[in-house]
Amino acid sequence: MLSDLFENNARWAARRNAEEPGYFSRLASQQAPEFFWIGCSDSRVPANVVAGLDPGEVFVHRNVANVVHSTDMNLLSALEFAVDVLKVREIVVCGHHGCGGVRAATEGLPQGLTDHWLEPIRRLARQFAIDLAKTATPDERLDRLAEFNVVESVRRVAETPILQRAWGRGQAVAVHGLIYGLRDGRLRNLDCSVGTRRPVRET
Numbered sequence: 001m002l003s004d005l006f007e008n009n010a011r012w013a014a015r016r017n018a019e020e021p022g023y024f025s026r027l028a029s030q031q032a033p034e035f036f037w038i039g040c041s042d043s044r045v046p047a048n049v050v051a052g053l054d055p056g057e058v059f060v061h062r063n064v065a066n067v068v069h070s071t072d073m074n075l076l077s078a079l080e081f082a083v084d085v086l087k088v089r090e091i092v093v094c095g096h097h098g099c100g101g102v103r104a105a106t107e108g109l110p111q112g113l114t115d116h117w118l119e120p121i122r123r124l125a126r127q128f129a130i131d132l133a134k135t136a137t138p139d140e141r142l143d144r145l146a147e148f149n150v151v152e153s154v155r156r157v158a159e160t161p162i163l164q165r166a167w168g169r170g171q172a173v174a175v176h177g178l179i180y181g182l183r184d185g186r187l188r189n190l191d192c193s194v195g196t197r198r199p200v201r202e203t
């Protein structure tokens, strides 16, 4: 219920302020995140939580199946702000195993607008059909496809004029591809980083 949200929020704000007096007034004056996160809307993959980051530490854009469309004004506006104004150092595209959007992209049923949104993943499924056929199970096939989608999305972000201009003026910013495992809660680096900074390390 909605009232639960307000109660949760009041408790959280009180606890946070008790742990660190002045926390909110300090955060209200500015944000200076190191990370820009492009992830799936899936409720099980909240950027701050799975990456262990506090408010103020990651600028976030999420959509169904973390697709990067080169004409998506929502994503491009957030990306431009993150790179040009916030000057983030690391851009993370994070997909996840067990992604319902990736699954929908492999099903023939007409889903309406979603069919258009997921078209890049359908294209990847055709492009990598031979590799995907080598997987042991249908679920594993979808998980590989989710990983291909991340790698492709990293490439698309890197090819935007926003990143090309940033690198052209010598700005230190890199784009990384990660995959999140729903079953173990772990992030894995897909080693497809592009940019001027060292790749993020797994622990």
Ligand code: CO
Residues within 6 Å of the ligand: 040, 041, 042, 064, 065, 066, 096, 098, 099, 100, 101, 102
């Ligand atoms: Co998903």
